[in-house]
Every structure is written in structure tokens, then in C-alpha cells.
Amino acid sequence: xxxxxxxxxxxxxxxxxxxxxxxxxxxxxxxxxxxxxxxxxxxxxxxxxxxxxxxxxxxxxxxxxxxxxxxxxxxxxxxxxxxxxxxxxxxxxxxxxxxxxxxxxxxxxxxxxxxxxxxxxxxxxxxxxxxxxxxxxxxxxxxxxxxxxxxxxxxxxxxxxxxxxxxxxxxxxxxxxxxxxxxxxxxxxxxxxxxxxxxxxxxxxxxxxxxxxxxxxxxxxxxxxxxxxxxxxxxxxxxxxxxxxxxxxxxxxxxxxxxxxxxxxxxxxxxxxxxxxxxxxxxxxxxxxxxxxxxxxxxxxxxxxxxxxxxxxxxxxxxxxxxxxxxxxxxxxxxxxxxxxxxxxxxxxxxx
Amino acid sequence: xxxxxxxxxxxxxxxxxxxxxxxxxxxxxxxxxxxxxxxxxxxxxxxxxxxxxxxxxxxxxxxxxxxxxxxxxxxxxxxxxxxxxxxxxxxxxxxxxxxxxxxxxxxxxxxxxxxxxxxxxxxxxxxxxxxxxxxxxxxxxxxxxxxxxxxxxxxxxxxxxxxxxxxxxxxxxxxxxxxxxxxxxxxxxxxxxxxxxxxxxxxxxxxxxxxxxxxxxxxxxxxxxxxxxxxxxxxxxxxxxxxxxxxxxxxxxxxxxxxxxxxxxxxxxxxxxxxxxxxxxxxxxxxxxxxxxxxxxxxxxxxxxxxxxxxxxxxxxxxxxxxxxxxxxxxxxxxxxxxxxxxxxxxxxxxxxxxxxxxxxxxxxxxxxxxxxxxxxxxxxxxxxxxxxxxxxxxxxxxxxxxxxxxxxxxxxxxxxxxxxxxxxxxxxxxxxxxxxxxxxxxxxxxxxxx
Numbered sequence: 001x002x003x004x005x006x007x008x009x010x011x012x013x014x015x016x017x018x019x020x021x022x023x024x025x026x027x028x029x030x031x032x033x034x035x036x037x038x039x040x041x042x043x044x045x046x047x048x049x050x051x052x053x054x055x056x057x058x059x060x061x062x063x064x065x066x067x068x069x070x071x072x073x074x075x076x077x078x079x080x081x082x083x084x085x086x087x088x089x090x091x092x093x094x095x096x097x098x099x100x101x102x103x104x105x106x107x108x109x110x111x112x113x114x115x116x117x118x119x120x121x122x123x124x125x126x127x128x129x130x131x132x133x134x135x136x137x138x139x140x141x142x143x144x145x146x147x148x149x150x151x152x153x154x155x156x157x158x159x160x161x162x163x164x165x166x167x168x169x170x171x172x173x174x175x176x177x178x179x180x181x182x183x184x185x186x187x188x189x190x191x192x193x194x195x196x197x198x199x200x201x202x203x204x205x206x207x208x209x210x211x212x213x214x215x216x217x218x219x220x221x222x223x224x225x226x227x228x229x230x231x232x233x234x235x236x237x238x239x240x241x242x243x244x245x246x247x248x249x250x251x252x253x254x255x256x257x258x259x260x261x262x263x264x265x266x267x268x269x270x271x272x273x274x275x276x277x278x279x280x281x282x283x284x285x286x287x288x289x290x291x292x293x294x295x296x297x298x299x300x301x302x303x304x305x306x307x308x309x310x311x312x313x314x315x316x317x318x319x320x321x322x323x324x325x326x327x328x329x330x331x332x333x334x335x336x337x338x339x340x341x342x343x344x345x346x347x348x349x350x351x352x
Numbered sequence: 353x354x355x356x357x358x359x360x361x362x363x364x365x366x367x368x369x370x371x372x373x374x375x376x377x378x379x380x381x382x383x384x385x386x387x388x389x390x391x392x393x394x395x396x397x398x399x400x401x402x403x404x405x406x407x408x409x410x411x412x413x414x415x416x417x418x419x420x421x422x423x424x425x426x427x428x429x430x431x432x433x434x435x436x437x438x439x440x441x442x443x444x445x446x447x448x449x450x451x452x453x454x455x456x457x458x459x460x461x462x463x464x465x466x467x468x469x470x471x472x473x474x475x476x477x478x479x480x481x482x483x484x485x486x487x488x489x490x491x492x493x494x495x496x497x498x499x500x501x502x503x504x505x506x507x508x509x510x511x512x513x514x515x516x517x518x519x520x521x522x523x524x525x526x527x528x529x530x531x532x533x534x535x536x537x538x539x540x541x542x543x544x545x546x547x548x549x550x551x552x553x554x555x556x557x558x559x560x561x562x563x564x565x566x567x568x569x570x571x572x573x574x575x576x577x578x579x580x581x582x583x584x585x586x587x588x589x590x591x592x593x594x595x596x597x598x599x600x601x602x603x604x605x606x607x608x609x610x611x612x613x614x615x616x617x618x619x620x621x622x623x624x625x626x627x628x629x630x631x632x633x634x635x636x637x638x639x640x641x642x643x644x645x646x647x648x649x650x651x652x653x654x655x656x657x658x659x660x661x662x663x664x665x666x667x668x669x670x671x672x673x674x675x676x677x678x679x680x681x682x683x684x685x686x687x688x689x690x691x692x693x694x695x696x697x698x699x700x701x702x703x704x705x706x707x708x709x710x711x712x713x714x715x716x717x718x719x720x721x722x723x724x725x726x727x728x729x730x731x732x733x734x735x736x737x738x739x740x741x742x743x744x745x746x747x748x749x750x751x752x753x754x755x756x757x758x759x760x761x762x763x764x765x766x767x768x769x770x771x772x773x774x775x776x777x778x779x780x781x782x783x784x785x786x787x788x789x790x791x792x793x794x795x796x797x798x799x800x801x802x803x
Contacts, residue, residue: 018509022510025513025782028778028779028782033789175790
């Protein structure tokens with residue numbers, strides 16, 4: 001039928017009238033656009049059309065998948081780790097006191113966490129604990145930017161993404177398919193699994209990358225990539241603090257534990273940040289809640305060994321964070337790594 | 353159609369609507385008063401014309417040049433007048449110049465009796481309102497008045513769809529691809545190396561052409577859907593073999609305006625040779641100011657005016673160059689002059705140009721390290737990532753090659769004049785339209801919206 005339609009469009013093509021030409025232009029364009037939509041549906045670059053999350057890749061919209069999976073499938077998760085890709089290394093399996101799920105996705109920000117927490121509550125999930133990781137960019141990234149980024153845009157019909165379900169999915173149908181993606185449709189390929197959606201929600205580390213680091217530690221430490229900061233700029237402090245305040249209010253209303261912490265930020269990125277603004281944000285946060293602070297210059301953030309690049313820390317650092325926060329002897333933690341910040345010690349802490 | 357055009361104009365910012373309406377009414381009244389056939393006034397026509405032109409220039413000066421004048425006054429007289437920070441009403445430069453031309457022609461008794469709605473359509477006709485072509489009342493009014501143009505014409509519609517699809521493709525696929533490297537390069541101008549600086553300037557050169565000519569193609573195409581024929585605005589300008597040739601091919605309707613309403617009234621080439629040179633310089637410097645309120649735009653206009661003077665002198669001596677060399681010099685001159693046009697600051701322009709001249713560091717890829725190791729530590733020659741500031745080097749190279757190859761193709765005007773209802777044009781139209789549609793999700797603003 002498809003072929004017949006193509007033949008029909010080009011039939012007698014060298015003798016067509018203007019009216020016929022216009023009709024055929026509309027027909028051919030419609031045919032092409034339907035083909036593109038079909039290809040995008042089959043390719044499903046951001047994993048939004050599938051229910052099978054066993055092979056989710058690195059550009060899947062994990063923000064969407066988190067909510068889709070948790071609100072529409074059977075599971076027993078009652079505790080959640082919210083945060084950017086940096087918290088993706090935190091393994092929720094050995095945290096006691098709850099059945100944790102890692103909600104990590106790229107460039108996640110508190111304004112979006114708030115909406116996701118509301119969606120989880122609305123779906124009937126009884127939340128027991130929330131561990132929420134913050135970054136330097138938590139108060140810098142404008143949430144509106146994410147509405148145009150199909151790999152991270154929030155779930156449809158939320159307060160910050162008012163798109164209807166149709167609008168939301170149509171965007172994914174009108175992508176430009178890449179040649180490689182089309183070829184891959186016709187061959188069974190072993191996709192690289194990037195997220196463990198069903199068990200932990202966390203990012204699956206590449207063993208090859210860790211092995212390469214361990215095999216030549218000095219080369220890794222001296223790598224020039226550590227001189228290039230992960231740069232962000234912008235000011236969304238008020239919006240971000242309001243969102244965090246609302247999360248705090250929800251924790252009281254729905255009776256769940258809320259633990260806030262700042263991720264250990266690599267020294268190059270940390271020193272690239274406007275530190276006055278960062279301190280201002282921390283002071284504002286303390287008005288809402290006490291928090292753990294792993295950022296700043298300490299024996300972990302100043303050692304390239306513990307990082308993949310100037311943004312993401314390695315899994316041993318994630319274990320140190322859990323050890324410090326949950327006071328469990330998982331690994332040894334340097335004394336200068338992680339400070340519980342209260343009104344009593346904030347002045348002294350921020351002087352460092 | 354007038355209401356549709358005004359709705360289109362208001363879409364960006366409804367606050368601009370009263371400005372264009374007031375401007376049209378003002379010019380329509382003055383224009384009618386200048387025309388002997390329509391009204392008899394006791395005010396001398398020259399005074400009326402002066403009032404009309406000054407009124408238009410004052411509007412333009414207030415919105416476009418006020419802050420530039422204030423900044424310069426502050427600098428020269430060491431005073432502190434606060435900038436107005438006014439938002440530039442959309443297409444103000446286009447509709448102001450179009451209406452100045454109308455006033456001058458009314459003064460010359462070259463206009464006819466037009467009703468306000470037709471006049472309003474002449475100014476606001478939506479396909480060309482935002483970024484030209486700058487049209488002349490003589491070529492538009494008869495078309496608006498013709499009853500034949502109210503009949504549905506499928507030939508025009510198909511040709512319009514064809515040329516608009518090509519224009520859209522030029523804008524959203526080609527120009528926006530180059531825009532990424534041009535923007536990245538000019539944003540980090542002080543850090544560019546030799547290759548990056550050339551890639552940045554060439555990317556902008558191609559971006560500007562494909563953006564502006566793409567928009568002109570769309571305007572011509574959309575106008576054809578309504579049986580209106582707009583004048584050609586670009587005719588392969590980067591194929592020009594001298595600077596005069598370039599200005600006969602680039603933004604043709606602006607060149608026509610500057611020639612008819614500035615260069616010729618100043619005396620053109622009818623007076624002594626030196627006077628011709630000053631007329632050329634004045635015309636192009638004012639052309640530079642028209643493009644933007646800044647010294648870089650003025651200098652860009654100066655460069656073009658000066659090069660035209662040199663070209664005239666060169667011609668007087670009867671010198672000739674090989675065709676390829678003439679093209680090479682012309683293209684590079686235009687490319688270098690665009691650096692001033694694009695740079696936000698003088699210092700950025702000079703930095704890009706000094707990097708293009710190789711005065712800063714030259715970076716070579718890692719694979720060349722062994723060949724230059726004998727030079728030792730050297731501040732002029734570094735080993736590293738050649739395009740670390742602007743993106744994927746091989747992709748930039750590939751697209752720059754595509755940009756040059758595309759210059760060899762028939763331009764849209766040539767394509768349109770030979771347009772046939774064939775399977776080939778059908779396929780080209782549909783494919784360019786669909787690819788452009790898929791690119792539309794991340795479209796940047798049209799470059800000429802700000803002019």
C-alpha cells in the first residue's frame with residue numbers, strides 16, 4: 001500500500017498541472033512526516049514510548065521514566081534519593097530504614113523534585129524517607145530550559161510542564177532520526193544498559209572506566225580534563241528555596257523524613273562557582289532545614305582520584321556520603337568530609 | 353490582508369502596533385499633501401517633505417540610536433546621562449526607509465491616488481514586513497489594486513511553496529547550523545586560535561547569507577501564494593568578483609534604496625571624481641548606521657565605501673585581475689568586513705582578526721606533535737585540540753566545505769525562474785520542507801529582525 005501510494009504520487013509526474021503538483025506535495029509531505037513519526041516511535045530515542053525499561057540508554061528521559069515506572073507499576077519503594085546525575089552513584093540497596101529508589105537524572109533541580117514528589121504522593125505512594133542531593137547548579141538552572149530538552153523534560157501535566165499528553169509525546173515523534181538509529185532498527189544490537197530502572201533506579205557504572213582508572217591512577221589524576229570546570233550560571237535562588245520550603249512542608253504534612261545534603265563538588269567546579277552566591281544559598285537553605293555539606297575544599301573534592309571528571313564522583317565517594325549521613329560503618333570517611341550544618345556552626349563552616 | 357499583516361506584526365509584541373500605525377498615518381497624510389494631484393496646500397512642498405523625512409528619522413533615532421548617542425555624549429563630554437534602554441520596535445528600519453522613499457516619490461509627483469488600506473498593505477504586507485525585501489510603491493500598489501490577483505492561481509501557489517520551502521531550509525538547516533559555531537566563536541573571541549578564528553568568521557559569513565537570503569526566499573514564496581511578486585534581494589553575492597558586483601547581488605533592494613534616495617541625490621557620479629568618492633563613502637557609512645547603532649557597524653560601512661572607492665580608482669587605471677583571484681580577494685574582504693558587523697565590541701573584532709592573521713597562537717592537533725617537537729616550547733605554536741572553543745572541528749570543516757559548494761549551485765532566484773512542475777521539484781520541495789520542519793524545534797531568531 002505504501003509503495004502504491006508512492007507510485008501514485010509520482011505517476012505521470014512530468015505532465016502534471018499546478019493543482020496536481022500541490023496535491024502531490026501535500027500527499028508526499030504527509031507521507032514523509034508519517035514515516036518520520038513511525039521511525040521515531042520505533043527508535044524511541046528517549047524511551048518514552050516503551051514499558052520495557054530493561055535496556056534504557058544514557059539519553060533516556062529518566063525524569064519521565066521515574067514517574068511513569070513508579071506510578072504505573074507494582075513495587076514496594078517507599079523511600080527516594082532525589083538529585084542530579086551526581087547522586088546516580090548512590091546505591092540505595094544497603095540503606096536501612098526504608099526501601100530506597102534512586103530518582104537520579106541529568107541536571108535535576110529542586111523545582112522539579114517538588115513536582116515529582118507531588119506526583120508520587122498523588123499516585124498513592126506512602127513516602128517514608130527522602131534523601132535530597134543539591135548541587136552548585138541547583139539554584140542556577142532555569143527550569144524552563146528543561147521544557148525544551150527532551151532527555152530531561154518533566155512529566156506532562158505537572159505544574160511546571162503543562163503540556164497535554166498528546167503535546168508531550170508528539171515532540172518525541174518529530175525528532176530528526178539519525179542514520180545510525182535507523183540502521184540499528186534492522187539489526188539486533190546489544191544496547192548498553194545505562195540505568196537500573198527495576199531494582200535501584202541508579203546509574204550503572206561502567207566497569208571498564210573504573211578499571212582503566214585503577215590500572216593507571218597517576219595518568220587519571222594528571223588528566224587535563226580536571227582543569228576544565230563544569231560551568232553553570234544563572235540565579236534561581238528564590239524559586240529554588242521556595243521549592244525546598246514546599247518539600248519541607250510536604251514532609252511535615254505527609255510525615256516523611258527529609259534529609260538534605262550538598263554533593264561533593266570537584267574543586268575545579270567549586271572554585272569556578274560564585275562562592276558568595278553559593279554561601280547565600282546555603283544560608284537560605286538553613287532557614288528551611290539543617291543539611292549535610294560535602295561541598296567545599298576537602299580531602300575528597302581536591303583529589304581527582306575520586307572523580308570521573310569535574311562533575312561526577314565515583315561510587316566509593318557515594319558510600320562515604322551514606323556512611324556519614326546514616327552513621328553506618330560502610331567505609332572509612334576522612335574527618336574533613338561532610339559537615340552537618342546547623343545554626344550553631346554555619347558561620348564557622350562558611351568561613352572555610 | 354492588512355489586518356492579518358498587523359496581527360502578524362503584533363504577534364511579537366502588541367506594544368509595537370501603535371508605533372507602526374501612527375507612522376503609517378503620518379506618512380500617508382504627508383505623502384498625500386505632497387502630491388499635487390491629491391491636495392493643494394499652502395505649505396511649501398520642500399518644507400513638508402523635510403518634516404516628513406525628519407519625522408521618520410526622529411522615530412528611528414529615538415528607538416534605535418538614542419542610547420548610542422547618549423553613550424557617545426557621555427564619553428566625549430564626560431557626563432552621565434542615563435541610557436533609555438528602549439526595546440527596538442520590530443522592523444522599524446525597514447518600514448521607516450520604505451516610507452521615506454514613498455514621501456520622496458510623492459514629492460517628485462511619482463505616486464498615484466492610493467487609499468489608506470492599500471497604503472497600509474504596502475507598508476505592512478506580512479511576508480516582507482519583518483526583513484524585506486524593501487519594496488517600492490510603484491512595484492507593489494498596482495499588484496494590490498489588480499483584481500486579477502484576487503483569483504486563485506495554482507501555478508503561483510506551487511512556485512511559492514517551492515521557493516518558500518527552499519528558503520525555510522536555508523534558514524533553519526543551513527544558517528542555524530553555522531550559527532552555532534559563529535556564536536560560540538564570537539562569544540570566546542579572545543581565546544580563538546588561527547583555525548577557530550577562520551572557522552568562526554566563515555561560519556558567520558555563511559550564516560548571514562543563508563539566513564537573510566532564506567528569509568527573502570520565504571517572503572517571495574509567501575507573497576506568491578497571494579499572487580504578489582516581490583523583487584529579488586540576493587543573486588549569489590558570494591560569487592561576486594569585485595565589490596561593486598557584490599553590492600549588485602547582496603540585499604539588492606537596500607542597495608537600490610541607497611542609490612536612488614541617497615547616492616544620486618548627493619550627486620552620484622555626475623560631479624567630479626573626488627565628489628563621487630565622498631558620495632560613495634557617505635552612502636555606505638549611512639548604510640552601516642542603518643544596520644545598527646554602533647561604531648563597528650559604521651566602520652563596516654566605511655570599509656565597504658572605501659573599497660568601492662579603491663575599486664573605482666583601480667578601474668580608472670584599467671587594471672584587470674584573473675577571475676579566480678578577483679573572487680578570492682572580494683570574498684575574503686567581505687568575510688573580514690563581516691567580523692566588524694558581527695562583533696559586539698571593537699576588541700572582539702580585533703581579536704578575531706588578529707587570530708585570523710596568525711598573530712596569536714596556532715594550535716595543531718596531537719598527531720602533529722612529533723613533526724614540530726624540534727621547535728621546543730613555543731608560544732606561537734601549541735599542540736592541543738584545534739577547535740576546543742567552537743565544537744567538533746571535522747564537522748565545522750565539512751559544513752564549511754558544503755557552504756562553498758552550495759555557492760556553485762543555482763540560487764533560488766534562478767531556480768524560481770526555471771521552476772517546472774516536475775517530480776524533481778516535487779521531491780525537492782517536500783524533502784526540504786520536512787527536514788526544515790524537523791529542525792524547527794530548535795530555531796534561533798532570524799538575524800535581520802534586529803535591523
